[in-house]
Amino acid sequence: MRIALIEPDLRHAEIVGRLLLAGGHACHHFAASAPFLAGAEHEFFDLLVTDAFCGDAAAEDVIARARKVLPGLPVVALMSAPRESELVAMLQAGADDCLSKPVRGPEMLARIEALMRRAGIRRPRNRAREMFGEYAFDVGRSSVSFRGQSITMTPKELQFALLLFTNMSRPVSRAHILETVWSRRRDVRSRTLDTHASRIRTKLELRPEFGYTLTPLYGYGYRLDRIPVENPDTTDKPPPAERIVETL
Structure with missing residues (x-):
């Protein structure tokens, strides 16, 4: 902290x-x-x-x-x-x-x-493996497995992603991210942090259609949220036609 x-x-x-x-x-x-x-x-x-x-x-x-x-x-x-x-x-x-x-x-x-x-402020635990829903973090291999695939990440991308998942639905300040991921270095540019956030969003498919949003908070930091996903089989379908049974 x-x-x-x-x-x-x-x-x-x-x-x-x-x-x-x-x-x-x-x-x-x-x-x-x-x-x-x-x-x-x-x-x-x-x-x-x-x-x-x-x-x-x-x-x-x-x-x-x-x-x-x-x-x-x-x-x-x-x-x-x-x-x-x-x-x-x-x-x-x-x-x-x-x-x-x-x-x-x-x-x-x-x-x-x-x-x-x-x-409501949390730090990632110092463990080799972490599970967050369908996302399995393997710190030793610097990889994340989800939805049948395994994605390799850089150590900083992995630390950044772990910090976001650990603080799900909580705003995480840029200062907190820099302290945790870049070990209190003051020479890290804001653009570097934003680039890492963009890569995490892409690599881990943090998109609404998969139930996640990674939102930049202007002047503060980032927040990762889990959101409900609509079932495509039940959306935009007309109601079933009413059946009329005739009796003889």
């Missing part, structure tokens, strides 16, 4: 950043709320982890401002020996969860994963 961290304490920020990296997340540290809010105008984040005091403002104020820029952004607040009343105030201000400082690695990662599940 792409996680923003607002933490004025640089030593604690380094600890949190290392723990998040060990958990497979990308951590982008901000020493105060102002640079984070400015960055959020142009970048997407899956989660905000913020100290109760952001260096230039209280977290209660920053949460509301952050969600004006990134609606629905999940937030975890870091608090030093908080009293019950402080916890209640932080949660009422919009925080989704609170953690005591200094953070404990396993607990923080487990709480983040739980929050991401509730928010």
Whole structure:
């Protein structure tokens, strides 16, 4: 996940950043709320982890401002020996969860994963084979089998496709795709991502007649949806003629 961290304490920020990296997340540290809010105008984040005091403002104020820029952004607040009343105030201000400082690695990662599940953001599991309906992903062979055929894909195409199928019917941001597929590289052009999406759509036949649509979301990313397929044997057929039985 792409996680923003607002933490004025640089030593604690380094600890949190290392723990998040060990958990497979990308951590982008901000020493105060102002640079984070400015960055959020142009970048997407899956989660905000913020100290109760952001260096230039209280977290209660920053949460509301952050969600004006990134609606629905999940937030975890870091608090030093908080009293019950402080916890209640932080949660009422919009925080989704609170953690005591200094953070404990396993607990923080487990709480983040739980929050991401509730928010509907998922990462592909680290398994050699995955099944999504009729699509069978073989990571070892970098291939996908479906409807009686097997298609070879590049490693990045396969990772990209797995991310989309794992988050079926959920918008996946470009930032999340770049973090997952291109390992946080900043030099990947937007056109490269779009080209990979087009290849995935073609290779895996993600078209309405086969029950899938891969939709680009302008300024955000992509969403893969499964849709019902009309039975051609039952469409546009006239109703059966009424039979009249004569009795003698």
